[in-house]
Structures are given as structure tokens and as C-alpha cells.
Amino acid sequence: MSAPFGTVLETLTRQRGVRASLIVSESDGLVVDSNLRFGQDGARVAALAASMYRKARLSARAAHLGAVAFLQLDAERGRICAVGGRSDLVIVVVSDASANVGLIRVELLKALESLA
Amino acid sequence: MSDDIHRWSDELARDPSSLVFLQLAEALRRQGQLAVALKIALRGVERHVKRVDAHDLVARIAVDQRDFDRAVAAWETVLTLQPEHVGAMKGLGYVHFQQQRFDDAERYLSQAAEVGGGADVTAALEAVRRSSGGVPIADVEGVPLSDAHRLFADLLIDEGQTAMLLDGNGYVLAGLYLDSTGRDVAQEIGAQLSGISDEVVRSTRHLDLGDWRSIVFETNAAVIAMAPATDSSLLVVAASRATPLGLLRRLLDRCAERAAGWLSGGGGR
Numbered sequence: 146m147s148a149p150f151g152t153v154l155e156t157l158t159r160q161r162g163v164r165a166s167l168i169v170s171e172s173d174g175l176v177v178d179s180n181l182r183f184g185q186d187g188a189r190v191a192a193l194a195a196s197m198y199r200k201a202r203l204s205a206r207a208a209h210l211g212a213v214a215f216l217q218l219d220a221e222r223g224r225i226c227a228v229g230g231r232s233d234l235v236i237v238v239v240s241d242a243s244a245n246v247g248l249i250r251v252e253l254l255k256a257l258e259s260l261a
Numbered sequence: 262m263s264d265d266i267h268r269w270s271d272e273l274a275r276d277p278s279s280l281v282f283l284q285l286a287e288a289l290r291r292q293g294q295l296a297v298a299l300k301i302a303l304r305g306v307e308r309h310v311k312r313v314d315a316h317d318l319v320a321r322i323a324v325d326q327r328d329f330d331r332a333v334a335a336w337e338t339v340l341t342l343q344p345e346h347v348g349a350m351k352g353l354g355y356v357h358f359q360q361q362r363f364d365d366a367e368r369y370l371s372q373a374a375e376v377g378g379g380a381d382v383t384a385a386l387e388a389v390r391r392s393s394g395g396v397p398i399a400d401v402e403g404v405p406l407s408d409a410h411r412l413f414a415d416l417l418i419d420e421g422q423t424a425m426l427l428d429g430n431g432y433v434l435a436g437l438y439l440d441s442t443g444r445d446v447a448q449e450i451g452a453q454l455s456g457i458s459d460e461v462v463r464s465t466r467h468l469d470l471g472d473w474r475s476i477v478f479e480t481n482a483a484v485i486a487m488a489p490a491t492d493s494s495l496l497v498v499a500a501s502r503a504t505p506l507g508l509l510r511r512l513l514d515r516c517a518e519r520a521a522g523w524l525s526g527g528g529g530r
Contacts, residue, residue: 189467189468190468193463193464193467193468194464196460196463196464197457197460197461197463197464200456200457200459200460201457201460201476201478203293204453204454204456204457205453205454205478205480205485207293207453208449208450208453208454209482210450210480210481210482210483210485211480211481211482212480212481213478213479213480214478214479214480214481215478215479216476216477216478216479217476217477217478217506218461218464218465218473218475218476219473219474219475219476219477220465220470220471220472220473220474221470221471221472221473221474222469222470222471223468223470223471224470225464225468225470239468250506
């Protein structure tokens with residue numbers, strides 16, 4: 146991968162149960178860089194995750210709760226985790242439901258630091 | 262959603278008499294573009310003065326804008342056109358409750374209950390009846406534990422923890438959200454946060470992740486956890502940033518169990 150965030154994304158995707166990791170522009174939902182398992186539709190994941198993160202951020206701001214840092218969605222067959230808040234970029238991980246979300250959160254926060 | 266909005270806008274521009282104004286104004290309302298949504302809904306009402314859903318839409322936008330007089334007028338029109346419209350009864354009950362006109366609130370909610378308003382109406386009616394003494398429930402010591410506002414009180418162990426249950430429209434069914442001054446801001450916070458669940462449902466559906474179980478996010482001021490509950494309701498639990506996420510999730514599970522029991526009529530305890 147020759148893309149600029151390849152190392153960051155490879156580190157995330159190496160975590161057990163991680164299906165995809167992406168760096169997404171929150172404002173337009175476009176993929177900046179991605180590391181996907183076969184079969185994952187990066188553009189769709191990016192658009193939906195960015196939209197969800199943006200909604201959470203706007204709702205939290207309107208509710209006077211401040212900026213959203215880490216976000217974790219748990220569903221029947223998988224998880225979406227995202228971090229952002231320092232720029233327009235949001236780092237997104239899609240994982241199996243059984244993945245260790247504690248480790249993923251730590252790696253996501255490290256990845257966010259490395260982007261700063 | 263923005264593609265839909267563009268499409269509906271174009272359609273309405275081509276045909277100003279189109280009923281697509283209902284979808285367009287609703288989508289804009291959900292996005293928080295309330296002034297534009299109201300403008301479109303009011304134009305629609307002018308052209309479709311007998312449309313119940315158009316007046317109902319105006320009322321819901323007005324509530325989001327805290328313009329209760331407009332909301333009351335619109336919902337009263339709805340009831341003129343369709344006397345058994347449960348949504349209008351619930352809406353009028355809510356608005357009168359907010360304005361502390363408890364007798365009017367109780368009257369409308371009782372009517373809604375009579376025509377099958379469901380568990381959320383029953384809970385709201387209970388809250389109104391308990392509030393009709395004119396004293397905020399949060400301030401009353403010794404209120405029975407069955408009180409809707411105190412539903413989660415015994416589960417919240419640390420200062421800064423709070424929980425509330427919202428219906429599908431973002432209205433508070435039970436619980437409280439106290440700000441740093443002790444004021445209950447559940448309605449405001451709930452209205453803002455409830456919109457997230459629409460995005461969550463859309464994401465999980467398109468990514469084939471199955472039903473969503475919870476969403477947790479950390480903000481500058483708090484950690485928030487939300488989970489779907491019975492009858493399209495939404496449980497929201499918040500705690501200070503110092504609260505470990507694992508503990509928050511356990512608290513969410515316990516509150517969800519309590520809410521499920523309460524909504525099913527078992528009292529939840």
C-alpha cells in the first residue's frame with residue numbers, strides 16, 4: 146500500500162477480529178485511506194460511519210456535552226468503532242462482534258495521536 | 262439522506278402541489294434545519310389544508326423549535342380533522358405538560374390512552390398525575406419508587422450518573438437528566454440524542470451487522486451509552502468521564518432490564 150496512512154491502518158487491521166480500518170473525511174464521508182478485508186465495500190463503510198460519527202458529534206454538541214472522542218457501536222454481527230474530533234479526519238474500525246474492543250480503542254487512540 | 266433531500270426539493274420545485282413536501286420537511290426536521298422545514302411544511306399546509314399529516318408535521322417542527330403556541334394550534338387542527346389522532350393527543354399532552362397546564366395535559370393523555378395510545382401514554386399520564394400538585398417530582402422526597410422519574414434512581418450509584426428512557430419521538434418516558442445545577446434537562450438532552458439512533462439503524466442495516474445493541478461515546482463532559490428498548494423506545498445512560506466504560510455498560514444493561522420490565526407493565530423491579 147503506497148497510501149499515506151498505510152502503517153496506521155495496518156496496525157489496526159492486525160487486531161483480532163478487525164475486518165476493516167479506514168480514515169474518512171467526516172464532512173463528506175469519503176475514504177482518505179483504507180485497509181479492507183476482501184469483500185468489504187470501503188466507500189459504503191466510510192460514508193455510513195462518517196455520517197454516524199457526525200450525527201453523534203452534532204447531537205452531543207447540541208446537548209452541551211462537548212466534543213465526541215471515541216464512539217463504539219455494538220450490533221448483533223459486528224462492531225463499529227471510531228475516533229476523531231481533532232480535525233475533519235475520523236478513524237474507523239469495523240470488527241467482528243467478538244473482537245476485543247478494549248484493545249481496538251487503545252489502538253485507535255494511538256492512531257489518532259499519530260495523525261495529529 | 263442528502264440525496265433524498267435534493268431529489269425531493271427538485272420534485273417540489275417542479276410540482277409545488279406535490280405531497281413530497283411531507284418527506285422533505287420531515288427529513289430537514291430530523292437534520293435540525295427547523296426554520297427551512299417549517300417554511301416548507303407551512304407552504305404544504307396552505308396547499309393541502311385538509312391533510313392531517315401536514316398539520317401534524319407543522320406541530321412537531323414547532324415543538325422542536327419550542328414554539329408551543331404554534332404546536333397547539335396545529336395539533337388542535339389535526340383533532341378537528343381527525344378526532345381520534347393519537348399523535349395529536351400525545352403532542353398536546355406533552356405541550357401542556359411543558360407549560361405546567363397539568364389538567365389539560367391529563368385530559369389529552371387520557372383521551373390518547375382511551376384510543377390505544379400504548380405504554381408511553383400510560384407512563385406520561387402517570388407522570389402528569391404525579392406532577393399535578395405543582396411541585397417538581399425531582400424535588401419531592403419520599404415519592405414512591407414506582408414514579409417514572411425515579412425509575413432508575415436506585416441503580417445509579419455515583420454522583421454524575423443519570424438515566425432516562427425516551428419514546429420513539431425523543432420524548433422522555435422515565436428517568437431524569439440532571440445538569441450541574443440539579444435542573445432536569447432530560448427533555449432537551451433526549452431530543453438531541455435520540456436522533457442518533459436513526460443513523461445507527463441505517464448503518465447497521467446497510468453494513469449487514471444485524472440489530473444494534475448499544476452505542477457508547479465519550480465526550481468532553483461525559484460518557485454516554487444508549488440502547489434500544491421495547492416499543493421503539495431508547496435508553497440513555499450518562500456518567501462522568503471518570504467512569505470506566507465497562508462499568509457504564511453494566512449500568513446500561515441493568516437500566517435496560519429495569520426499563521423492559523417497566524414498559525411491559527411489571528414495574529421493572
